[in-house]
Amino acid sequence: MRQRLTTTALLTLLCLAGRAGAQPPSLAEAYAGEFLVGGAIGTRQIMTDDHPALEVARRQFNTITPENLLKWSEVHPEPERYDWEAADRLVEFGEANGMFIVGHTLVWHSQTPRWVFQGDDGEPLNREQLLERMREHIHAVVGRYKGRIGGWDVVNEAVLDDGSPRETPWRRIIGEDYIEKAFQFAHEADPDAELYYNDFSMFHPGKRRAVAQLVRRLKDAGVRIDGVGVQAHWGLDFPTLEEADQTISDYAALGVNVMITELDINVLPRPDRRQDAEVGRRFERREAADPYRDGLPDEVQQRLADRYGEIFRLFRRHSDHLSRVTLWGVDDGQSWHNNWPIRGRTAHSLLFDRQYQPKPAFHSVVKAASDDE
Ligand code: XIL
Numbered sequence: 001m002r003q004r005l006t007t008t009a010l011l012t013l014l015c016l017a018g019r020a021g022a023q024p025p026s027l028a029e030a031y032a033g034e035f036l037v038g039g040a041i042g043t044r045q046i047m048t049d050d051h052p053a054l055e056v057a058r059r060q061f062n063t064i065t066p067e068n069l070l071k072w073s074e075v076h077p078e079p080e081r082y083d084w085e086a087a088d089r090l091v092e093f094g095e096a097n098g099m100f101i102v103g104h105t106l107v108w109h110s111q112t113p114r115w116v117f118q119g120d121d122g123e124p125l126n127r128e129q130l131l132e133r134m135r136e137h138i139h140a141v142v143g144r145y146k147g148r149i150g151g152w153d154v155v156n157e158a159v160l161d162d163g164s165p166r167e168t169p170w171r172r173i174i175g176e177d178y179i180e181k182a183f184q185f186a187h188e189a190d191p192d193a194e195l196y197y198n199d200f201s202m203f204h205p206g207k208r209r210a211v212a213q214l215v216r217r218l219k220d221a222g223v224r225i226d227g228v229g230v231q232a233h234w235g236l237d238f239p240t241l242e243e244a245d246q247t248i249s250d251y252a253a254l255g256v257n258v259m260i261t262e263l264d265i266n267v268l269p270r271p272d273r274r275q276d277a278e279v280g281r282r283f284e285r286r287e288a289a290d291p292y293r294d295g296l297p298d299e300v301q302q303r304l305a306d307r308y309g310e311i312f313r314l315f316r317r318h319s320d321h322l323s324r325v326t327l328w329g330v331d332d333g334q335s336w337h338n339n340w341p342i343r344g345r346t347a348h349s350l351l352f353d354r355q356y357q358p359k360p361a362f363h364s365v366v367k368a369a370s371d372d373e
Helices: 002-019 043-047 052-060 085-096 127-144 169-174 178-189 205-220 241-252 298-317 360-368
Strands: 036-041 063-066 100-107 151-156 194-199 227-230 233-235 257-266 322-327
Touching: 036 052, 036 100, 043 052, 043 085, 063 085, 063 322, 085 100, 100 127, 100 178, 100 322, 127 169, 127 178, 151 178, 169 178, 178 194, 178 205, 194 205, 194 257, 205 241, 227 241, 241 257, 241 298, 257 298, 298 322, 298 360
Parallel strands: 036 063, 036 322, 063 100, 100 151, 151 194, 194 227, 227 257, 233 257, 257 322
Antiparallel strands: none
């Protein structure tokens, strides 16, 4: 009995403390009225009942993106087989929690099986055949979640950093207008869904111009495009705030929404500035490549927190045109930076640590929401 009274008293105290504001607001609460805040949910997370990351997501986010489970190789692994289980669960989770659900991604060069571009005989498809395959896939995936997934990354990473088009089987076989076609098919499949173009390193001037041209090209052709997704796989020292600022302004000037779609800040040493660098060649000693296996030193932890804070203050200044900020994962244990661009490192890129606890960077982001300029 005494035990039980003590527990009740404790719960009451916690509850009162919560009401008195002792618990920090969630990310979504802190930025309510400015932009949505969300995260990418991993396949394993959504497939595990009561996964701790889902608890964090439920509390913190009002939008979610599947990290991998809607990519072609996961949702449509074989010509005649779709695997909807994980995607269905993600959409149910998002709906149950009143979240805006983003579909990622329909047409990409990566995580797309080789058979997509080949016939049964193993020979390359021709333009008409590949367009038909693209149409079928987009109608199946977008159609299944019609009215439930609110926006789609229709085409991902079609432009190189210098602004030239990326050579992919899509472009080689179909031609330049594979992009228009993908957007048209997505629009047919769900006329109410928002449609986005998504890419990384958007602060490079050449790429920025080329993506702006692409958006204008689609608009001039009467193709629906609602937004540009800036992935934002950034570092402690790049891009500069000016570059990030200019990037958001340039896209906003096109009359589309801008979204930060895959934000994370990598504190680990980089082998190369290029995002598609060959993995790990330059590091001879493992320790140099993976310096924070036992945790971040306070000084780096603070730099990460400051960097997140200044970035969110910048986002706030653009809140008229910035509709959403999505982190590329929930917790550091999930982050793709543990395996990219070098396998098996210990990443510290996100706002929650491996025990799903908020890091100083989390508090810095919440604080940035109420800082006066
Ligand atoms: C990454 C995932 O996070 C990893 O789990 C996966 O192994 C590779 O892809 N740009 C994108 C995302 O658009 O889909 C990528 O996600 C990261 C880069």
